[in-house]
Amino acid sequence: MNKTIPSRKKHSVLPAPTIRRFPLYLSFLKSLKGKENVYVSAPDIAKTLRIDSTQITKDFSFIKVAGKTKVGYEINKLVQNIEKFLGYRDPKKAFIIGIGNLGTALIKYNQFSQEGLEIIAGFDIDTEKVGTRVISTKIYHIKNFKKRFNETPVEIGIITTPSEQAQIIADTIIECGIKAIWNFSASPISAPGTVIVENTSIDSGLAMIKWKLNAGRPLIYK
Amino acid sequence: MNKTIPSRKKHSVLPAPTIRRFPLYLSFLKSLKGKENVYVSAPDIAKTLRIDSTQITKDFSFIKVAGKTKVGYEINKLVQNIEKFLGYRDPKKAFIIGIGNLGTALIKYNQFSQEGLEIIAGFDIDTEKVGTRVISTKIYHIKNFKKRFNETPVEIGIITTPSEQAQIIADTIIECGIKAIWNFSASPISAPGTVIVENTSIDSGLAMIKWKLNAGRPLIYK
DNA sequence: AATCAATAAAGAAATTTTTCTTTAAAAGAA
DNA sequence: TTCTTTTAAAGAAAAATTTCTTTATTGATT
Ligand SMILES: NC(=O)c1ccc[n+]([C@@H]2O[C@H](COP(=O)([O-])OP(=O)(O)OC[C@H]3O[C@@H](n4cnc5c(N)ncnc54)[C@H](O)[C@@H]3O)[C@@H](O)[C@H]2O)c1
Ligand SMILES: NC(=O)c1ccc[n+]([C@@H]2O[C@H](COP(=O)([O-])OP(=O)(O)OC[C@H]3O[C@@H](n4cnc5c(N)ncnc54)[C@H](O)[C@@H]3O)[C@@H](O)[C@H]2O)c1
Numbered sequence: 312m313n314k315t316i317p318s319r320k321k322h323s324v325l326p327a328p329t330i331r332r333f334p335l336y337l338s339f340l341k342s343l344k345g346k347e348n349v350y351v352s353a354p355d356i357a358k359t360l361r362i363d364s365t366q367i368t369k370d371f372s373f374i375k376v377a378g379k380t381k382v383g384y385e386i387n388k389l390v391q392n393i394e395k396f397l398g399y400r401d402p403k404k405a406f407i408i409g410i411g412n413l414g415t416a417l418i419k420y421n422q423f424s425q426e427g428l429e430i431i432a433g434f435d436i437d438t439e440k441v442g443t444r445v446i447s448t449k450i451y452h453i454k455n456f457k458k459r460f461n462e463t464p465v466e467i468g469i470i471t472t473p474s475e476q477a478q479i480i481a482d483t484i485i486e487c488g489i490k491a492i493w494n495f496s497a498s499p500i501s502a503p504g505t506v507i508v509e510n511t512s513i514d515s516g517l518a519m520i521k522w523k524l525n526a527g528r529p530l531i532y533k
Numbered sequence: 534m535n536k537t538i539p540s541r542k543k544h545s546v547l548p549a550p551t552i553r554r555f556p557l558y559l560s561f562l563k564s565l566k567g568k569e570n571v572y573v574s575a576p577d578i579a580k581t582l583r584i585d586s587t588q589i590t591k592d593f594s595f596i597k598v599a600g601k602t603k604v605g606y607e608i609n610k611l612v613q614n615i616e617k618f619l620g621y622r623d624p625k626k627a628f629i630i631g632i633g634n635l636g637t638a639l640i641k642y643n644q645f646s647q648e649g650l651e652i653i654a655g656f657d658i659d660t661e662k663v664g665t666r667v668i669s670t671k672i673y674h675i676k677n678f679k680k681r682f683n684e685t686p687v688e689i690g691i692i693t694t695p696s697e698q699a700q701i702i703a704d705t706i707i708e709c710g711i712k713a714i715w716n717f718s719a720s721p722i723s724a725p726g727t728v729i730v731e732n733t734s735i736d737s738g739l740a741m742i743k744w745k746l747n748a749g750r751p752l753i754y755k
Numbered sequence: 756a757a758t759c760a761a762t763a764a765a766g767a768a769a770t771t772t773t774t775c776t777t778t779a780a781a782a783g784a785a
Numbered sequence: 786t787t788c789t790t791t792t793a794a795a796g797a798a799a800a801a802t803t804t805c806t807t808t809a810t811t812g813a814t815t
């Protein structure tokens with residue numbers, strides 16, 4: 312007896328895959344700008360994006376945008392709703408730690424500001440980098456993270472240090488009170504349940520490609 | 534009548550999420566190097582990676598590596614097997630198109646060579662970039678792609694151009710005979726079923742973080 | 756006006772993936 | 786030795802996600 316109650320706390324009503332698809336829809340919808348069409352149908356989107364059309368209508372239904380039978384969805388309204396959902400007009404501030412190849416690329420990526428992400432400072436351990444700027448973003452020494460954080464609290468910490476440092480950095484910034492961590496290192500980091508963690512593993516993408524390339528010619532293990 | 538046969542062609546015996554987890558395991562296992570332990574148990578890995586331990590044993594069973602009851606898995610053997618599975622000793626050549634912020638970062642990423650990916654040339658439309666090198670990688674004009682490809686065929690094409698160009702580039706390199714496309718642009722690209730496509734959407738990661746940050750305070754749509 | 760065709764929407768079914776449960780093995784302790 | 790505990794492994798169950806099916810609406814066509 313004392314069986315656990317079968318229904319557990321759902322993290323959300325929205326499937327995570329749905330959330331991850333929204334930026335893709337948005338990108339496609341924006342590519343339709345300039346075209347004369349006012350409406351776009353789910354089957355049309357499905358064709359280019361290679362996503363099942365009923366999946367698309369389902370995803371759209373989550374953000375309460377209704378389509379018109381025989382016509383489709385109003386492009387502008389769809390764009391507006393998705394942007395609203397993704398919080399494009401609700402900017403979040405971020406610090407980025409590790410100003411190497413990837414860190415620099417992320418700071419320079421000019422799309423983030425339109426997506427509601429503001430990288431307001433960078434941190435590194437390399438004294439050659441400390442004091443410089445990437446575009447307009449100042450780079451500070453990692454030892455000054457806490458001080459800077461207290462002066463200007465941010466919600467998101469982006470980690471682009473080598474994998475070996477990622478967990479230590481994470482622990483440090485969690486202690487400072489960061490709310491969310493976007494980790495690009497190959498090592499997934501662990502954090503208390505109260506901290507939001509998103510691991511973006513580029514290497515996982517490579518693993519997938521290489522596996523597909525070799526599929527049909529299975530490797531033998533011994 | 535004439536109902537479709539219920540069982541459809543399975544793409545593989547390995548779940549895609551499993552494949553994507555292997556690089557994470559590998560990263561964790563390598564962080565154990567230098568430690569005196571020879572074995573590591575699934576519950577131990579589970580603790581740091583926050584992945585269910587039975588999931589881990591299942592994933593490992595796919596690559597035919599057996600653990601020892603009460604002891605765990607031999608770290609070295611595990612590393613070897615995963616690397617073998619991921620084809621680290623089976624390098625694939627790649628061209629990268631779009632030598633901007635991200636393209637440059639990818640070329641400079643020194644881990645890829647150890648993971649069995651060789652980016653042997655870059656392509657751009659910007660004449661300022663054509664003729665330069667990123668580290669030792671030569672940058673050619675995109676119009677010379679076919680020529681270069683015929684001279685030195687590669688299996689993978691990495692797309693890091695702006696989203697608007699991604700599909701056109703994809704069409705071009707597919708026509709040349711590329712086998713797999715790794716697309717980093719925000720627009721998922723479509724390709725014939727014979728071409729392997731992996732869309733790595735960094736923006737999807739941001740969408741997830743921002744949504745989680747706002748969860749509990751649901752946005753109202755009107 | 757009647758019919759046809761395309762589509763959204765809702766729900767059912769199938770599939771995939773994760774989590775839970777049970778079993779057995781084996782190391783270490785008593 | 787015997788008992789306890791930890792763990793892998795296999796299978797069952799549950800949960801999540803995708804795909805299929807049906808229905809109804811509506812614009813276009815005859
Ligand atoms: N560059 C890529 O394309 C790419 C691809 C896949 C994964 N990654 C991952 O992204 C991360 C960064 O890769 P990269 O190529 O930009 O590496 P990089 O070596 O170019 O940059 C790492 C930066 O972190 C800094 N750093 C090191 N320790 C630090 C610390 N304790 N505090 C603050 N800063 C510190 C270094 O000084 C350096 O500037 C790595 O974990 C890598 O695995 C990168
Ligand atoms: N930089 C990032 O951190 C980041 C983050 C998320 C997504 N992305 C995506 O990655 C892609 C690249 O981003 P970026 O910041 O490196 O952009 P970027 O503007 O720095 O680089 C794009 C490069 O592509 C080249 N290019 C344009 N059209 C071309 C064509 N037809 N043929 C060949 N080359 C062409 C440009 O000359 C430029 O060098 C974009 O699609 C972007 O959405 C980048």
